[in-house]
Amino acid sequence: MPTISEYLAQYKERQMAKAQTGKVCAICGRLLQETITGSRSTDDGSVCSDCYYDQVGDVIEQHPIVSARAIRG
């Protein structure tokens, strides 16, 4: 029977081989780590912050945000 270290090492290898070490970004496939990549819940699935901002930022460019509050002295 493998030791816990051996088991965990083998587990990681198996998961890497299956590309299922953890949740991956639904868009770019990068492994999601909350603190490092961000993990944003969307209707497409969980996405990394880079992909989230890519998507939303692109929409904003095409449809700029406005609040009609420009004030002139």
Add this chain to the structure above:
Amino acid sequence: MQTHYLGNDEVDAYLKDLANRLMQLEKEMPAIWVPIGPSGVELAERLVKIEPKLQTTAIPFPAQYDRDSEEVSFSEDPATAIKGKNVIVMDSSIHSGITMRRVVEAISKFGASKICSYTLVLKQSASFIPSFWGVTIGDYDRAYFMLNCLPNNHFHDALCGHGQVRERPPQRKDGKTRNPYFHIRKLSRSDLGRPTIVSGLDSLDRTQWEDRYYEMTSHPSRTTYVLEASNEIVGYLTVDRGSDFSFSIEAVAVRRDRQGLGYGPALLRWGETIARQSDFRRITLWAINEKVEFYKSKRYRVIPDVAPMQLGTETYTHMTKPVLAHLGQSEPVRAEATPNAAAGT
């Protein structure tokens, strides 16, 4: 917002203490280890390296929790092994506490005798407090640990980072590529008189830099940031740090001939970064009606009891989302008075 750094020595020191506490349990020591996700597995590996005697007593059953399906899965069927045994569940960090809670519930259903839990980092408002934990951090704080390289804040979507190659998103139809050769800065007096950008939205494009600069000086809660590339202003962001817990994105625009280069994403990212760093709970913005469903798919929701805003032929809906997902589950949404919103439309 603070960023906490835990070097490898500090992580090991916390795990050394945990190992000592587990060893002191003697016959009551947990026989089943349930590390959650890749970081939990890494913690378990480090723990065993620090205290090799734990090797002979522990049987691991790594677990994962899917937030979308709300399901807990184990690497192998643990039902037989867990029944009647003492278990320790471990994860590197607890944010909302939902993951840890779901895993503990799942293990309970398998008939575990006793369950204890550990996390290295615990967020202040977590709903699940484990048996042991290393450090408590504020809800808006970040903690970096077990890393060979630390992530820089960035706007450019780097393809490689932290040893993992990020697959390039599908080739953009317009063939444009992105690069980090730009910066963001506050609008300043020296920008007055410079040509405004043409984004394609008349109501925005009519506004001069003088208007936005006057806003900043007369309303300290409001700030305009410009994005500059090759000495040209190609985009801007106006934000309002409201008097309540809401942070408002008042305006975001990118010059029409410079769209598709990542400037919109960068401006939005900067806006959300400010919101988090300033401990705001919610972000609000006016979304053009034809994109309301898109924003909903990104977890924005319509603010009730706020009339849509009519600007020319376009109608906008006021929307909001929590700055941090784990703080947003039961947040009340306060309708904001908007003098310029058209009533009844």
